[in-house]
Amino acid sequence: MDKLNHAKLYFIDGSPFARLCRILIDEWQVPVQKEIVPFPLPDDFFAINPMGQVPVLETVGETIFPTSQIVEQLWAMTVETTAPYLDPLADRQLLTVILGMGNFLVLATQQARAGLEQVGENKLGFNPSERHFERVQRCLDWIEERAETWLTGDEPNVCDYALACILLWSDSRHPIEWRNRTKIADIVDRLQTRQSFVDSAPAPLK
Numbered sequence: 001m002d003k004l005n006h007a008k009l010y011f012i013d014g015s016p017f018a019r020l021c022r023i024l025i026d027e028w029q030v031p032v033q034k035e036i037v038p039f040p041l042p043d044d045f046f047a048i049n050p051m052g053q054v055p056v057l058e059t060v061g062e063t064i065f066p067t068s069q070i071v072e073q074l075w076a077m078t079v080e081t082t083a084p085y086l087d088p089l090a091d092r093q094l095l096t097v098i099l100g101m102g103n104f105l106v107l108a109t110q111q112a113r114a115g116l117e118q119v120g121e122n123k124l125g126f127n128p129s130e131r132h133f134e135r136v137q138r139c140l141d142w143i144e145e146r147a148e149t150w151l152t153g154d155e156p157n158v159c160d161y162a163l164a165c166i167l168l169w170s171d172s173r174h175p176i177e178w179r180n181r182t183k184i185a186d187i188v189d190r191l192q193t194r195q196s197f198v199d200s201a202p203a204p205l206k
């Protein structure tokens, strides 16, 4: 068997980052198996990824994370480079901002859902969770300013998929205001009916 047939993506059902990778595997037709792992992740997952997070892509001899690195690897594995081109500077900066915004949103949402409250004097000078939500709103404004029909060209690309995965995850966990940005809302609405999105939709929370 060749190297491609051995590749495996570890994911948890809800993760927007893992959902992006699952969607890219389907959209770009990359030969990668998908293996679901439970949430919370077992402690021994730290042996696979020292950050204790999914997604993780295993190929022969390589264990690849975080999401941005997996995206590059999946792109390199597309059989006939069917994936649309990403400009090395502008588009990758956009993807970095979208994934960074996702990190802030996940951290702040997890804190809200964990019911954590302030227990001591705030020596930092701001509320980290509120600051994360503020960053998300500012990033959305920045992305909306740059959006056209799609974020990076004439067809949907990894930046559009990533943005949609993150905002749909937010809707399913701890909704925030984002639909007031009409271009972003239009992108998400056009993507969420695609088969790759339907097949990877997170199960409702119990």
Ligand SMILES: N[C@@H](CCC(=O)N[C@@H](CS)C(=O)NCC(=O)O)C(=O)O
Pocket: 014, 015, 016, 017, 040, 041, 052, 053, 054, 055, 065, 066, 067, 068, 099, 103, 106
């Ligand atoms: N920066 C990471 C973010 C990945 C991430 O936040 N994964 C979350 C799920 S959305 C996770 O694995 N959480 C498990 C845990 O915290 O135990 C990446 O780009 O891959």
